Amino acid sequence: MRVACAGLGLALLLAVGRATETPSTQQLERFLRWFDSVGAQRANVTVAAFPEPLGLGIKATGNVQAGSEILRVPLAAVMSRDTIVRHPSASxxxxxxxxxxxxxxxxxxxxxxxxxxxxxxxxxxxxxxxxxxxxxxxxxxxxxxxxxxxxxxxxxxxxxxxxxxxxxxxxxxxx
Known part of the structure; x- marks a missing residue:
């Protein structure tokens, strides 16, 4: 099961920014490799660091049509009670x-x-x-x-x- 254009927890946490320093380019690239490895899909967007106080957010890398799907995140990659209960580290x-x-x-x-x-x-x-x-x-x-x-x-x-x-x-x- 997939959550279309939601990954709400992910998007919200990324949008909050960081209280200390902005993640490095290497950390962002590593995150994007992880994001792709869990089966997430992105269309014409990436994660980017914006000037303070905005912090991290989603940045368009190409034309994005109104109503188009820009993110698709597998439910297993979204932190929720259900996925946490099933996660091996919570056994x-x-x-x-x-x-x-x-x-x-x-x-x-x-x-x-x-x-x-x-x-x-x-x-x-x-x-x-x-x-x-x-x-x-x-x-x-x-x-x-x-x-x-x-x-x-x-x-x-x-x-x-x-x-x-x-x-x-x-x-x-x-x-």
Whole structure:
């Protein structure tokens, strides 16, 4: 099964840019080789680094007609709860993933696991071009949560709950 012109998670994460430095030309070329190797297809587009604050994005390399398909990504190459559960590197955590209610937490923990695996990760070329940091309540500090709680107590409570759930899920993966 393929996701036509979607690879939404991929496109969104690439569009976020990087918090630190822009990936090198070598990292981008390696990512594109990996992208092609997983069966993804691109038509008249590539990944390119844009001036700050834009970061990485999709750049046309030729004429693109309105409504034409520019990306085709196999579902197995899209990070989602379903593909993560089936991924070999998650084999020790299938029960924990299945029990987790929050898809974002599952993806974040999977990303952390892939970072821990480093070059041994089958996702290494992809991980090398991802942002170092993406805005999420999962990364809020206690000070940020306390400041939020004054005006939005429910949001702060939900963020704390999500952080705790992510910590529990992460610890279940590394046991």
């Amino acid at each position: 020790g955590a299938r029960k924990a993933i299945a029990a987790e209610q929050d898809d974002e937490s599952v993806i974040v923990v999977f990303l952390l696991l892939q970072r821990m695996l480093g070059e041994a990760s089958p996702w290494a070329p992809y991980m090398a071009v991802l942002p170092e940091h993406a805005p999420s309540t999962l990364s809020w500090s206690d000070a940020e949560l306390n400041a939020t709680a004054a005006a939005f107590p429910t949001l702060a409570e939900q963020a704390r709950d999500r952080q705790e759930a992510a910590r529990e899920l992460a610890s279940s993966w590394v046991r």
